[in-house]
Amino acid sequence: MKRVTVLALVVVMLLALAGCGSKDSGSSGGSKNITVNIWDSNQQAGLQEIADEWSKTSGITAKIEVVDWDNYWTLLEAGASGGEMPDVFWTHSNTVQLYMDNDVLLKLNDYIDKDDAIDLSNYYEGVVGLYTRSDGNVYALPKDHDTIALLYNKALFDQYNVAYPTDDWTWEDMYEAAKAITEGSNGDVYGMAMNTSNNQDGWYNIVYDYGAQIINETHDGTSIGSAQGKAAMEMVRKLLTVGAPQSVVAETGTDSLFMSAKTAMITQGSWMINAFYTAEHHDDYAWALLPYADVNGNGSCDSGERYSAYNGLGWAASAKTKNPDAAYSLISYFCSKEGQLKQSELGVTMGGMKGVSEAFANAFPGMDVSAFLKAEDYDLFFRPYTRKTTIWEDALQQAGGFLDPWQNPSDPALMEKACDNAQKIIEDAIAAE
Numbered sequence: 086m087k088r089v090t091v092l093a094l095v096v097v098m099l100l101a102l103a104g105c106g107s108k109d110s111g112s113s114g115g116s117k118n119i120t121v122n123i124w125d126s127n128q129q130a131g132l133q134e135i136a137d138e139w140s141k142t143s144g145i146t147a148k149i150e151v152v153d154w155d156n157y158w159t160l161l162e163a164g165a166s167g168g169e170m171p172d173v174f175w176t177h178s179n180t181v182q183l184y185m186d187n188d189v190l191l192k193l194n195d196y197i198d199k200d201d202a203i204d205l206s207n208y209y210e211g212v213v214g215l216y217t218r219s220d221g222n223v224y225a226l227p228k229d230h231d232t233i234a235l236l237y238n239k240a241l242f243d244q245y246n247v248a249y250p251t252d253d254w255t256w257e258d259m260y261e262a263a264k265a266i267t268e269g270s271n272g273d274v275y276g277m278a279m280n281t282s283n284n285q286d287g288w289y290n291i292v293y294d295y296g297a298q299i300i301n302e303t304h305d306g307t308s309i310g311s312a313q314g315k316a317a318m319e320m321v322r323k324l325l326t327v328g329a330p331q332s333v334v335a336e337t338g339t340d341s342l343f344m345s346a347k348t349a350m351i352t353q354g355s356w357m358i359n360a361f362y363t364a365e366h367h368d369d370y371a372w373a374l375l376p377y378a379d380v381n382g383n384g385s386c387d388s389g390e391r392y393s394a395y396n397g398l399g400w401a402a403s404a405k406t407k408n409p410d411a412a413y414s415l416i417s418y419f420c421s422k423e424g425q426l427k428q429s430e431l432g433v434t435m436g437g438m439k440g441v442s443e444a445f446a447n448a449f450p451g452m453d454v455s456a457f458l459k460a461e462d463y464d465l466f467f468r469p470y471t472r473k474t475t476i477w478e479d480a481l482q483q484a485g486g487f488l489d490p491w492q493n494p495s496d497p498a499l500m501e502k503a504c505d506n507a508q509k510i511i512e513d514a515i516a517a518e
Contacts, residue, residue, distance in 0.1 A: 118145065120150065124154045143415075182472040190224040190403070208439065229436060230396070232457045233352055250350075258376060260327060263324065289394050297317055359449075376391075377390045391464060392463065397437050400416040487500075
């Protein structure tokens with residue numbers, strides 16, 4: 086791992102400030118406290134409520150602390166190299182392969198075998214597979230799964246006399262609507278905004294709609310440079326020409342642009358619903374299915390023309406926790422049917438267990454979020470990953486990858502060249518793993 090020695094010294098101090106290394110925590114020898122780290126403040130209150138229910142029967146306090154995304158991984162990286170770690174924490178497809186291979190996470194097989202509340206066949210296969218090593222050892226239990234939908238501002242559509250998105254929209258329809266709003270406002274409002282660095286809730290979905298794959302199902306190749314991949318990225322390019330420039334997105338963020346009524350549409354994941362539901366002008370907001378790619382040209386959505394990426398976080402425990410039984414007990418409760426239903430009912434996220442997410446659609450009175458559940462009636466693909474996902478993901482966002490056409494979308498030739506480059510970037514990264 087990179088920068089481990091320096092980070093370890095810095096992060097031990099940060100951990101002390103954050104409470105992750107406090108002397109009464111489970112990871113430091115106490116038996117009545119478990120420290121839990123997550124990175125999403127929108128989920129903190131709901132998850133703490135679930136953890137408090139567990140505490141009533143276990144007699145152990147579980148304190149959920151939020152660490153922002155970038156610092157979260159810095160802290161775990163330092164902990165993995167000899168520093169303190171939280172007892173229980175989220176893990177993610179970007180990094181879990183490395184953590185599973187380096188004895189950082191508590192192996193859960195023996196616990197699962199004795200646990201009547203956990204049957205791995207009841208969870209989404211992609212999420213289970215992600216946290217199961219090739220030797221059959223399991224290192225995290227599925228916390229959730231998510232899908233992607235289109236969020237739009239009804240007031241802006243009305244203001245510029247553009248029809249609302251429907252379930253029959255293609256990506257071309259989205260382009261035309263965005264173009265009409267951008268031009269109708271003389272550039273004061275962007276018809277859409279896409280953060281190209283947020284691939285799961287953005288351009289990945291378009292790639293799969295057009296018949297290409299970022300990473301194939303055996304995790305040893307890509308078709309981003311194929312004709313289908315180039316057609317998909319041409320659609321991405323067109324959308325960027327009528328959307329917020331990436332310089333504006335980088336400075337402000339798509340969510341802030343949307344909530345300040347500076348853009349009429351964004352695509353977003355189910356994990357972010359609560360942020361918009363509690364926003365000041367949430368009555369103006371509505372969700373629709375992601376558009377589809379009419380590659381067959383028959384004007385209807387056929388199988389394989391509308392995809393939604395899905396991912397799933399895992400609840401993991403530190404291999405160094407001083408209270409592994411309590412750590413697993415909390416994880417089990419989060420992932421039990423009771424905990425998963427509660428998670429949906431509170432609107433935290435959709436479940437990692439199949440059949441518990443219907444309650445999620447009813448967790449936001451006055452806002453129809455059914456598009457996230459309807460997405461599952463079409464095609465889902467698990468968020469692409471390899472053993473070292475961040476190597477090629479980061480490279481795709483740099484010069485030599487897609488940076489130039491994303492910043493200069495008016496030139497189609499830049500995008501076509503970038504697709505060829507991306508093919509090689511991913512293939513070389515996989516070969517080096």
